[in-house]
Amino acid sequence: NMISNPVNSTVPIAAEVLKKAGKYDEKRSFGVTTLDVVRAKTFYAGKANVNVAEVNVPVVGGHAGITILPLFSQATPAANLPHDVIVALTKRTQDGGTEVVEAKAGKGSATLSMAYAGAIFADACLKGLNGVPDVVECSYVQSSITELPFFASKVRLGKNGV
Numbered sequence: 001n002m003i004s005n006p007v008n009s010t011v012p013i014a015a016e017v018l019k020k021a022g023k024y025d026e027k028r029s030f031g032v033t034t035l036d037v038v039r040a041k042t043f044y045a046g047k048a049n050v051n052v053a054e055v056n057v058p059v060v061g062g063h064a065g066i067t068i069l070p071l072f073s074q075a076t077p078a079a080n081l082p083h084d085v086i087v088a089l090t091k092r093t094q095d096g097g098t099e100v101v102e103a104k105a106g107k108g109s110a111t112l113s114m115a116y117a118g119a120i121f122a123d124a125c126l127k128g129l130n131g132v133p134d135v136v137e138c139s140y141v142q143s144s145i146t147e148l149p150f151f152a153s154k155v156r157l158g159k160n161g162v
Contacts, residue, residue: 001125003118007031007063007140012150015142027161030125031140033063033152034117035110039096040070043089048079059093059138060153068094128157 004010011031018024036059045052056076061069070093072086081089092099100110121137128135135157143151155162 001030001032001121003032003114003121005063007033008067008150011140015150025161026142029142030121030155030162031063031150031152032118032121033059033068033138033140034121035114036063036068036070036093036096036152037138038113038117038120040072040075040089040093043092044070044072044075044079047081047085047089048075048077050077050079058154060151062152063140065094124157128161129159131159 002010002014008031011029015024015026015029018029037057040057040059041055042052044057045055048055054077058071058074059068060071061067070090072081072089097110100113101108121139124135124137136154137157138152139155139162140150140152141155141162142149143153145151145153
């Protein structure tokens, strides 16, 4: 699992290094994008007036700015939020890291929320490795979903990785 930013670059570079060493396994190489999911869930819950623990919002694309694409149309529980609210939630999710840095006057970043997101993803990986069924998280992985070689999407985690 790679959690070091920039994830959109780190994961493909690590893949190439591991390929050259003969150690690359696309089913076991993950870029952690859980922080984007945590932000999308939190912001959505606030606007939908629901408990964040009950919310799920898939986030696809990448892990930087406009590459972060929260799929609020697939959020559960469903909320009939106006288009302008969805646009604002999307922008806030994409700019979440910048918002934190600005709030800290450039003297820090989202270290605690990143640690929280990392713990969520690590827990999901451990559940998958232990055979817990239907463990699904969003992650930046090698993909054939689009023309892009890597893409953040929902992945099912299991004993063999993705």
